[in-house]
Amino acid sequence: MTLIAATNVEALVIFAIVLSITLVITYWASKRMTGAEAFWAAGRSISGAQNGLAISGDYLSAASFLGIAGLIFIFGFDGFLYSVGFLVAFLTVMFLLAERMRNAGKYTIADVLAFRLRERPARTAAAIGTLTVAAFYLIAQMVGAGVLVQALVGIDFSIAVLITGVMMLCYVIFGGMLATTWVQIIKAVLLMTGILVMSVFVLERVGFNPVELFNRAEANTTAESTFSLGPGTFLSSPIDTVSLGIALVLGTAGLPHILMRFFTVPDSKAARSSVVWAMFIIGGFYVLTTFVGFGARALLGEEGVAAAGTGGNLAAPNLAQFLGGGEGTFGGDLFLAVIAAVAFATILAVVAGLVLSASGAVAHDIWSNVIRKGHESEHEEVLVARIAAASIGAIAIAIAIIGGEGLNVSFMVGLAFAVAASANFPALLLALTWRRFNTAGAVTGVLLGVVSSIVLVIISPKVWPGADGEGGALSFYDLANPGIISIPLGFIGCWLGTMLSTERGNERQFAELHVRSETGLGAEKAGVLG
Amino acid sequence: MSQTDPRIDWEAIERSPEFQELIAARRRFVLPATIFFLAWYIGFILLAGYAPDFMAESVYEGLTVGYCLALTQFVMVGVLGIMYLRRAEHVYDPLADELARRALAAPPADAPAAGASGDPSGVTAR
Numbered sequence: 001m002t003l004i005a006a007t008n009v010e011a012l013v014i015f016a017i018v019l020s021i022t023l024v025i026t027y028w029a030s031k032r033m034t035g036a037e038a039f040w041a042a043g044r045s046i047s048g049a050q051n052g053l054a055i056s057g058d059y060l061s062a063a064s065f066l067g068i069a070g071l072i073f074i075f076g077f078d079g080f081l082y083s084v085g086f087l088v089a090f091l092t093v094m095f096l097l098a099e100r101m102r103n104a105g106k107y108t109i110a111d112v113l114a115f116r117l118r119e120r121p122a123r124t125a126a127a128i129g130t131l132t133v134a135a136f137y138l139i140a141q142m143v144g145a146g147v148l149v150q151a152l153v154g155i156d157f158s159i160a161v162l163i164t165g166v167m168m169l170c171y172v173i174f175g176g177m178l179a180t181t182w183v184q185i186i187k188a189v190l191l192m193t194g195i196l197v198m199s200v201f202v203l204e205r206v207g208f209n210p211v212e213l214f215n216r217a218e219a220n221t222t223a224e225s226t227f228s229l230g231p232g233t234f235l236s237s238p239i240d241t242v243s244l245g246i247a248l249v250l251g252t253a254g255l256p257h258i259l260m261r262f263f264t265v266p267d268s269k270a271a272r273s274s275v276v277w278a279m280f281i282i283g284g285f286y287v288l289t290t291f292v293g294f295g296a297r298a299l300l301g302e303e304g305v306a307a308a309g310t311g312g313n314l315a316a317p318n319l320a321q322f323l324g325g326g327e328g329t330f331g332g333d334l335f336l337a338v339i340a341a342v343a344f345a346t347i348l349a350v351v352a353g354l355v356l357s358a359s360g361a362v363a364h365d366i367w368s369n370v371i372r373k374g375h376e377s378e379h380e381e382v383l384v385a386r387i388a389a390a391s392i393g394a395i396a397i398a399i400a401i402i403g404g405e406g407l408n409v410s411f412m413v414g415l416a417f418a419v420a421a422s423a424n425f426p427a428l429l430l431a432l433t434w435r436r437f438n439t440a441g442a443v444t445g446v447l448l449g450v451v452s453s454i455v456l457v458i459i460s461p462k463v464w465p466g467a468d469g470e471g472g473a474l475s476f477y478d479l480a481n482p483g484i485i486s487i488p489l490g491f492i493g494c495w496l497g498t499m500l501s502t503e504r505g506n507e508r509q510f511a512e513l514h515v516r517s518e519t520g521l522g523a524e525k526a527g528v529l530g
Numbered sequence: 531m532s533q534t535d536p537r538i539d540w541e542a543i544e545r546s547p548e549f550q551e552l553i554a555a556r557r558r559f560v561l562p563a564t565i566f567f568l569a570w571y572i573g574f575i576l577l578a579g580y581a582p583d584f585m586a587e588s589v590y591e592g593l594t595v596g597y598c599l600a601l602t603q604f605v606m607v608g609v610l611g612i613m614y615l616r617r618a619e620h621v622y623d624p625l626a627d628e629l630a631r632r633a634l635a636a637p638p639a640d641a642p643a644a645g646a647s648g649d650p651s652g653v654t655a656r
Contacts, residue, residue, distance in 0.1 A: 077585070077596050081578055084603045088571045091610055095560045214592030229594045230586020231578040238579030245575035249568070272618055276611045283604050512540040518552060519626040521633055522538065 010337035029175035039176035040107035044526040048270040052277020057184030070312025072293025078234035083286035085248030100517040102271035116509040118439040125446040127361040130256040134358035140412035142400035152340035165397035187349035194342040202295030216298035247483030254420030257353040266526035362388035422486035423449030444497025449490030456482035
């Protein structure tokens, strides 16, 4: 009785429609599943524009949509700082990695390291980096999905996590990269349409004058409000702001599920154009997020803060309800339901990409090339990949349900970016550009990057809040974002390991990798889907 | 794990002036562009961290310095993205395609690059 009463019927119907569409795509993709190349790389058949949309769908998580809109609503300008970092990061990806990755790799980022380094240690290290990033990011998204669906639809947290997890596993296990790609493309279109409509509704209220929107937002604050059009309200420590900013701009270039997308296009030219597509889509999205965030402040005001929940995550859906006519009206409930479904689709597309990249690390890197040393069949690799995806998904669902709503989502996303920037990015960049780099360097760098990020976060004040709400485990260390220390440590680890090791003689492989990554000569060709 | 194509002498290609020209051409743009965007971005972050009052100053009514500088980051991403795309299509791709074409057409290893451009077609024509 209470369950029915609390459930938003419009939202349930729209959720069901979105889920049905994605399942139809998965069925279609499963019919075309011909082997490992189809499973990991969608047969390298995705065009540049399609991949640009899919990258946007893979990248714009619930943290980007609900999280940033909420932060701008509550804190103002500081929320926008995240958007800037998330966007500028694509210049790092484009200039340093995108085309080279496509030319040098096959299915996973470990392929690039193993190309010129000793295969087993290099692959193991890269798989550890991939799995660490994917684990933190995946659990964060699952918890976010549970909280969101519970709040918006009225389904219990554990059931919401379970539904999200089962859907994600359906896409990956039956449809592989092809289904995941199309789920991401549809999600990107839904998300962009949703935020565009919301922005137009918001701007319509202020006569399409953004400056008027800022003025109304600033006017709609009270004495206890944390909102400001200037910085320093959310990120109050300057050095922490800088540390976070650096982790964001370099971390994207170490996110395995984003880098994996470059293997799905036919050649490096398509990889390059897909980054530019993604830049414009993501850039447009983040500009519109400010209209939603400031719009929520201007229209909902300080009274809306309590209703927006932790971190303001519900500011965007609440604003949609307000714009549609308010609570209890058909228009209000419908708009709320649509935006809730868009947010749900957003999470599904991201977690599917994460599970796929994690199963790549387990099946393609660890199983096929470390344990079976390349003697396995392609059929076996895909089978192992499906088992790995199911296991990873099951573990993530279990942790999300057991850890529950208490797990801090933004903290784990921040940790994922720190590990990506400190462990994966230095090793990949140096493997592609530094002739002297060797296996010991890669292993040392990745391990030092992973360990230092995690240790620095564990001793940070976020984990050990003192009696006064400040101070970490160590009195002299109060950095919440480890990037400014852990990223240099990752690079130093790569350098030191290389210099201390006597391993030489991979010059010939470097020549091949160098020529291949810069020219595309000998790169994996586009395959044929069944 | 390198899946070497026996027709290709990678070290010779890496040493060739054509490959060096491709690397240099790309570096001429990518290196300064990377330094510029990192400097502009980190400068913005430093201002946000250490000069919050300046960033909160109003340029025009509610529009702050910080928001304007943030928008310049968006413009920078778009402009650098398009600039790189054009340069890659007009300069790097033709160089790389030519290198790949010659590497696959040329006989392996020992034949010097200059000799390959002599007249191999006379032999194959028969």
